[in-house]
Amino acid sequence: MGRKPTPEPRLSRRGAVGAAAGLAFAGAAAAATGGTARAAERRGGARRFEGRSVLITGGTSGIGRAAAEAFAREGARVAFCGRRERLGRAVERTIRENGGEASYLRADVRDAEQVRSFVDRAVSRYGGPDIALNNAGVQRPFTDLHEVTVEEWDDVAGTNVRGVFLAMKYQIPPMRAAGGGVILVTGSSNQFATRNGLGSYTAAKNGVTGLVQAAALENAAHGIRVVAIAPGMTDTEMLDAHRPAGLSDEEWARTKAAFAEQGVAGLKRMAEPEEIAAAALALASDAFSFQTGTSVPVDGGQLAAL
Template sequence: MTKQTVLITGALAGIGRATALAFARDGARLVVSGRREEAGHALASELRDLGVEAEFIRADVRHEDDVRKLVDQTVARFGRLDVAVNNAGTEGVPGPVVDQTAESYHATFDTNVLGVLLSMKHQLRIMQPQGSGNIVNLSSVTGKAGFANASVYTASKHAVEGLTRSAALEAAAFGVRVNAVAPGPVQTEMLDRFTGHSADAKAGFAAMLPLKRIGTVEEIAQTILFLASDKAAFITGQSFAVDGGMLAG
């Protein structure tokens, strides 16, 4: 079986990093991307220590030239692009609607929405002529509902859900699948920041979940691997909540 070539944005921490490690253990060839050079090269070295081919390419998904070069360099290195995981994201500036500004809007939407749009544009530019490929976008349970004091972040994830469905409809005829994963509360640096590093706030999140615990990045990574695999060959245009039952109530 030919090894998959996998590109992951926002790969240097949290869900992105866990996903890179999971794909490496599955034998994939990897390009990991982010904005921090030292952390990126360290991750690529760690992945190579697991016995796979891996490269770090610095890119900022807010800038189309960066995204174009990221995709082109991936294909130049490995000859194709089989899986793209669009994980780069930010929580922006939490707070009530009345405190939001044009600056806080752009700080969130430029990464979470424009970054996903530009990434899919250039990933599909390769995958559609190739006649195959899988894209997995990172959404959030907030993209399926609402969340107080996170209005701009919530709006950005609603946009990711819409972009995912629209791209899936366009790409299906070319044999390319596009899906999203929508995590609930997961132990990441983003959750730490959002909760003000408060153990009580995290405990409050856990208490409202039917499973009564915060999720792990490894659990999200396994859902991404499933969607990128042949086991999910008849799934496209969907968003999978991995949320400990949060949206079931």
Template structure:
């Protein structure tokens, strides 16, 4: 993993959606390595259970739960299971998300728009809603929602995806203001182009578009899932105790120009 600080999450419980691979799995591993019990949620039942089993085999407390975040009933049931298993919920990384195929804004289909927003925005809304139900009873907690550099800028042929990611930031800011007095901090991260399975597919299928994006990434390389996880762990830790309602770019400088 990248050189990230060590935290003491002993006795705390973390939840990660989209936890079977990429940024979600890296964050789940980071929470576990720093002492937290971890609930991994993903729509891929076999993969998420395997990821949780691997953490368990390494000596960590972990459970894997199959959950489609577009179904609020599944999200509510998953959160209830986490509470019944571990007794509390202290930290959450709402990471589950999908890309949308590039489309001329005049040709975008309603089906594409609805699908990407169902996962990227409504899914985070549902997860945050039910996490807050448990955290407000404790009077403490930290939530990080995964937006994107697409939540901060606009790019051609990305209107539906960027709408979903801009929405995540609005959701985050409003809930952060509402729940700060109740001891709960809510923030968002805005990853740049990160080396994950989803981005690998984009690189293969949209080489020219990705090359153009990389020209605008001053650091000159893809980010890693571990670098995103490091930001998530910091935002969930006491080291960021005065930070709330931010949309933190973790993007190699993409949004600086």
């Protein structure tokens, strides 16, 4: 359409680190949304999700952890899963120490029986579910598509697409039985546009688009809304896991900031996980009662320049 292609980031000695920062495509930024949520908390009064049951996959870190804590602050009873038990117990303890109600239930979203068990145990403990956030996801470093191994492809697709399918498969029946609810999925700005080296991730996140659309149409008559949040760059543990050894905190922060300035044309920074969580809570609330079957970018202006 006559537009110039977006240049790939190039960062001298730390070029590999800058490339690793591309893993932040698992989430995105909307500072105004976070500010609205915090303002509501300061005003006090009724909490938006008082007494509601919330299920979250991938809740031990990043966006999932931020969402679990935020839903609990708003009065929800939160059941969340993840593979890392130590982190899961820590999140559970933090939420309870702050007056919230949450339970960590270990599960790997790639395994059908573990997902079924997670949903069954969560429903048995908290009822519902009223809201589900299917957030678990993985991304590999930049790799040309023909160089992606079969094992890497299966891991990305198995977590990001199969994991969402399995979660929906076991969440929808009890949600229908309860009279309705909201299913959110953490997608990506890669549902709309991609870059070199992100083929497997982009394919998986486009699979999320199809799942959300199909589930929304099939369940609208049962009072269930299905929406994807499509984040851009977010500063999460997924990114920090690729930090090269020996790089100081200051150097790593500068590298991430430089990559975000190049990649996010609008706000020129990465989102914080809490900002994406604030968007999730907004979309799960009654304020968005007419929103279903869509993928909503929360990307700080990243897609505006593509």
